[in-house]
Amino acid sequence: MRCWMIGTMALALLAAGCGRQDAPPAAPEPAATPVANGPAALPESPTVKAIKRRGRLNCGVHQGLVGFAYTDNRGQWRGFDVDFCRATAAAVLGDANAVRFVPLSAAERFAALNDGRIDVLWRNSSWTMTRDAGEGFVFAGVNYYDGQGFLVRRALNLNSATELTGARVCVQSGSTSQANAADYFRSRGIEYRPVVFDTEEAARDAYNREDCDAFSADISALAAARTVLSNPNEHVILSDVASKEPLGPVLKAGDERWAATVRWTLNALMLAEELGVTRESADDLAKTATDPRVRRLLGAEGDFGPMLGLSKTWARDAVSAVGNYGEIFERNLGSQSALDLDRGLNAQWNARPAGLIYGLPIR
Incomplete structure (x- = not known):
């Protein structure tokens, strides 16, 4: 009996060994690939969905401030903040003219955000702790340093x-x-x-x-x-x-991806000036540029727009529509305008003399 059991065990071990020799090696587990809509990604923006559904951006602006937001003698909206509204529309919809401008007083502006009458407030509004931490509004950046x-x-x-x-x-x-x-x-x-x-x-x-x-x-x-x-x-x-009056775009809290969209549109315009990308050169540079920073900005390399639910050319569309930050400044507030303001603190960080404008890296 004992000999039979030993023989049986030996046969089993031999068979297992032969099985290991004949079977192909197990393939390694594939590495997990991060995807844009994975659990770590920002949720889809209800604001962007609403903007795309209606086909226009509702942008809150000043009722009438020369240089920043005003209507010309043909009834067309002009100004520094107006151009940022148009750039945002171009980034989201591919059309800088797909904007409904909503003129608001200082007393009305934040209520209009809370009520959903506007998607973003591009109106000279100061970023303060009360508005940010106390009232819960989201400031997407600073587009003008004032006092x-x-x-x-x-x-x-x-x-x-x-x-x-x-x-x-x-x-x-x-x-x-x-x-x-x-x-x-x-x-x-x-x-x-x-x-x-x-x-x-x-x-x-x-x-x-x-x-x-x-x-x-x-x-x-x-x-x-x-x-x-x-x-x-x-x-x-x-x-x-x-x-100190740091002025910038304001949004209603609760839509992180929309806040990121406005934030990165602003930074793209700042970065475009730093990298020498202009309204006239943006399309050509998208084809000919070798600088990876320029290629990423203009959508020739990487998938940065899709991170926000936008097209790959979102930043190029914005720059092509209104120009880079410096072009927007000079046209509305600087040497080409009636105000003729110096860049001052609103010069690029690497200018001489240096200012505070510093575009965050797209990478």
Whole structure:
């Protein structure tokens, strides 16, 4: 019996050994390939779906601020923020004209986001902790670094806003300007008389009527206001900067992929200037460029647009529509405009002198 069991076990082991020799080696497990719609990817954007379904972007803008958002004598919207609206539409829809501009006052702008009347607010709005952490809005970046200043009549011969003791200062309600002016004078122990208006235009008109001794707002807004006063050369913006005002696009919280879409559209325009990609050269460079950074930006290499649910040419479409950041600036605010503002802090990070504009890498 024992001999039979030993023989049986030997036969089994021999058979197993022969099986191992005859069977092909097991193929290695394939490495997992990440996919765009995998569990780590951002969920599909309901905002982008809604924009594509209706065929247009609803973009909140200023009611009328020269250089930033205004209608020309043909009723066409123009301006720095307007061009960013058009660039966003081009990135999402491939059509820079597929935009409905929604003019909003300072008091209306955030309610319009919450109510869903607009998809994005491209209106000179300051990124503050209260708006970000307290009220829960999402700022997708900074497209203009500004500061609050003071516009006064040249005839007053003032050298500084600290000389405005007892002065009437026009400000707009519902904006950071009112609080900043109060902080500026209180921190210096200076008495002043705030004269508050519902809109920036009303505050400017009151100053023009001499109902105020000074008008306080973002320096860019003061430069715009001065161009429409009765005698622009009779007014001067004082050198004092009362606050930091980082202005940029605002979105309703809860749609991370839409926030990423606006953020990367803004960065693509900044990066295009840094890399020398212009409105005129974008299409040609997509075919001829050898710099991998340019090729990725223009969709000739990689699948960066599809990460956002957009086409591969999303950034090229935006640049081809309105130009790079520098072109947008010069046309609306800089040397080609009535405002003739210096780039200042809004120069590229590697310019001379350097500014704060720094496009994040597409890679």
